[in-house]
Amino acid sequence: MTIAEKIAYLKGLREGVGLDTSRPEGRLIDAIMDVLGDLSVALSDLDDQALAVSDELDEMEQSLDLLEQVVYDEYDEDDEDMDEEDEEDDEDDDEDAVFDFGDEVIYELSCPACGEPITIDEEILEKGSICCPKCGEELEFDLSEEE
Numbered sequence: 001m002t003i004a005e006k007i008a009y010l011k012g013l014r015e016g017v018g019l020d021t022s023r024p025e026g027r028l029i030d031a032i033m034d035v036l037g038d039l040s041v042a043l044s045d046l047d048d049q050a051l052a053v054s055d056e057l058d059e060m061e062q063s064l065d066l067l068e069q070v071v072y073d074e075y076d077e078d079d080e081d082m083d084e085e086d087e088e089d090d091e092d093d094d095e096d097a098v099f100d101f102g103d104e105v106i107y108e109l110s111c112p113a114c115g116e117p118i119t120i121d122e123e124i125l126e127k128g129s130i131c132c133p134k135c136g137e138e139l140e141f142d143l144s145e146e147e
Contacts, residue, residue: 004040007033113137 019026116134129140
């Protein structure tokens with residue numbers, strides 16, 4: 001039974017008892033019933049608003065999920081329409097990656113021993129080596145071919 005139904009039941013009981021509204025007790029019970037009716041309407045409005053907000057939040061969550069997929073490149077609209085060049089690019093993405101952050105270039109590579117992704121910058125490349133944070137394997141960089 002909803003709150004509105006319970007209040008309607010109480011109003012029916014009040015009328016069935018035949019309280020005299022000219023007496024103070026009758027007027028008090030009438031006033032209480034009016035307040036309960038107003039509270040019931042207000043509560044119903046709040047329930048409707050909460051449901052509307054919940055629906056809006058669900059829509060926003062779905063939009064945000066789609067946006068995250070697009071931003072993080074996890075969403076392919078036309079998987080079937082990919083040409084060979086796109087497939088080659090995807091294969092390159094699985095290997096070491098290079099990120100350009102303005103003046104600073106960051107490289108991402110995988111440790112050959114454990115497969116842990118490691119990010120390095122130009123400074124680390126100039127040092128010539130780094131230890132893998134996961135397995136401790138020393139990775140050496142030979143830049144003689146690039147120069």
